[in-house]
Amino acid sequence: MAGLSTDKVLQVELVAADRLVWSGQATMVIARTTEGDVGILPNHAPLLSSIIEGVVDVQTAEGETWVAAVDAGFISVADNRVSILSERAEMSHEIDLEKARQDLERAKEAGENDDAAQEAVRRAEARIRAVERAS
Amino acid sequence: MALSVREYRARIKSTESMKKITRAMELIAASRIIKAQQRAQAAAPYARELTRAVSAVATFSNVDHALTTEPEDPKKAAILIVTSDRGLAGAYSSSVIKEAERLVEKLKGEGKEVDLYTSGRKGEAYFKFRQRAVVQAWTGFSDQPTYDVAADIGATLIAAFLADGEDSDSDVRDVDEVHVVYTRFRSMLSQEPTAVRLLPLEVVEGTEAPDKADLLPLYEFEPSPSEVLDSLLPRYVQSRIFFALLQAAASELAARQKAMKSATDNADELIKKYKRIANQARQAGITQEISEIVGGVNALADAQAGSE
Numbered sequence: 544m545a546g547l548s549t550d551k552v553l554q555v556e557l558v559a560a561d562r563l564v565w566s567g568q569a570t571m572v573i574a575r576t577t578e579g580d581v582g583i584l585p586n587h588a589p590l591l592s593s594i595i596e597g598v599v600d601v602q603t604a605e606g607e608t609w610v611a612a613v614d615a616g617f618i619s620v621a622d623n624r625v626s627i628l629s630e631r632a633e634m635s636h637e638i639d640l641e642k643a644r645q646d647l648e649r650a651k652e653a654g655e656n657d658d659a660a661q662e663a664v665r666r667a668e669a670r671i672r673a674v675e676r677a678s
Numbered sequence: 679m680a681l682s683v684r685e686y687r688a689r690i691k692s693t694e695s696m697k698k699i700t701r702a703m704e705l706i707a708a709s710r711i712i713k714a715q716q717r718a719q720a721a722a723p724y725a726r727e728l729t730r731a732v733s734a735v736a737t738f739s740n741v742d743h744a745l746t747t748e749p750e751d752p753k754k755a756a757i758l759i760v761t762s763d764r765g766l767a768g769a770y771s772s773s774v775i776k777e778a779e780r781l782v783e784k785l786k787g788e789g790k791e792v793d794l795y796t797s798g799r800k801g802e803a804y805f806k807f808r809q810r811a812v813v814q815a816w817t818g819f820s821d822q823p824t825y826d827v828a829a830d831i832g833a834t835l836i837a838a839f840l841a842d843g844e845d846s847d848s849d850v851r852d853v854d855e856v857h858v859v860y861t862r863f864r865s866m867l868s869q870e871p872t873a874v875r876l877l878p879l880e881v882v883e884g885t886e887a888p889d890k891a892d893l894l895p896l897y898e899f900e901p902s903p904s905e906v907l908d909s910l911l912p913r914y915v916q917s918r919i920f921f922a923l924l925q926a927a928a929s930e931l932a933a934r935q936k937a938m939k940s941a942t943d944n945a946d947e948l949i950k951k952y953k954r955i956a957n958q959a960r961q962a963g964i965t966q967e968i969s970e971i972v973g974g975v976n977a978l979a980d981a982q983a984g985s986e
Contacts, residue, residue: 560825562720592900626727
């Protein structure tokens with residue numbers, strides 16, 4: 544039955560400002576909101592929340608897991624549709640680990656007090672974490 | 679025949695090389711336009727989801743936000759004019775500037791002061807030449823804008839909009855509304871300059887009431903509706919600006935392709951015309967030479983006949 548199958552999976556879209564990064568079916572999504580990590584399973588209550596720089600984990604309907612690094616943005620859940628919006632989002636296999644490490648070094652050197660610098664640090668850390676978790 | 683054949687040949691040659699250049703530019707614009715359209719399409723899901731989220735928050739919470747409230751008695755407006763960095767795009771930049779000037783007149787008629795912000799070198803040059811102040815200009819990306827640029831422009835305009843009038847010593851200029859003038863890409867053949875008001879935001883996009891199936895679910899907001907809205911709305915504004923920049927980029931390339939196509943066609947015409955005149959001059963030269971030879975032979979024959 545078609546209705547039953549859509550009840551059991553989430554339709555996930557990971558969207559960056561300039562492109563659709565990934566879309567497909569998944570059984571579970573984990574993202575980091577301002578309040579902490581949320582895990583979303585099928586039939587989750589409608590939710591709209593801000594997310595911060597971090598890692599998004601998705602278990603696809605085929606049983607695979609992929610990881611993406613995202614910037615601050617939103618997650619919205621309704622009717623088993625999950626959209627994750629972020630100005631920048633990268634799948635773990637798209638991330639250049641060396642470059643991310645260099646970015647982290649540079650961001651750390653730039654100063655800890657600055658808001659922008661801290662954001663850059665968090666962003667670089669998220670990218671490194673995404674790669675490490677995927678491998 | 680005022681000019682010699684040689685000079686016409688030189689003109690034909692220079693027109694031909696000009697034609698090669700315009701033809702190359704036409705092809706480049708044509709190939710980039712596809713990319714620009716793809717970029718615009720790729721950005722559509724983000725804008726769509728963001729619009730959905732914004733209307734969800736706006737529907738389920740009665741939060742007033744600084745970005746959506748109409749200021750009483752607006753006195754100052756900001757206009758962002760999206761032009762191109764490079765010329766040779768026909769009337770592209772001038773028509774968007776013309777549209778902007780109309781808007782400036784209209785706003786001045788309503789008793790508002792106008793602050794100008796430009797994107798693209800052509801707009802900046804236009805106002806500089808006329809010695810009119812531009813508050814800020816962004817350049818160097820008009821044919822392939824990135825989201826970062828849109829975010830930067832958005833942050834500046836939002837800061838100007840949110841700035842408080844009393845706080846006069848800060849660098850941020852205080853405005854009560856923000857308009858954007860850009861060229862909307864309708865099709866390859868038609869692009870039209872459009873002026874829209876960006877701030878204060880009017881969240882309700884469509885005019886028709888949503889039907890039952892479109893009714894939005896009852897969201898839980900985390901941490902709270904107002905905080906979600908706080909981070910949502912600036913992004914919404916930035917995505918609108920990004921949309922305008924992408925449309926403008928596609929329009930610019932389409933305008934350039936069209937302008938370069940007609941330049942190539944004109945070069946073809948010119949070459950044809952010059953070739954005709956050159957051939958005429960060549961034939962005239964030959965005719966003259968023949969008649970000179972014939973005349974010479976006749977003169978010689980006459981002289982010989984006379985001497986015998």
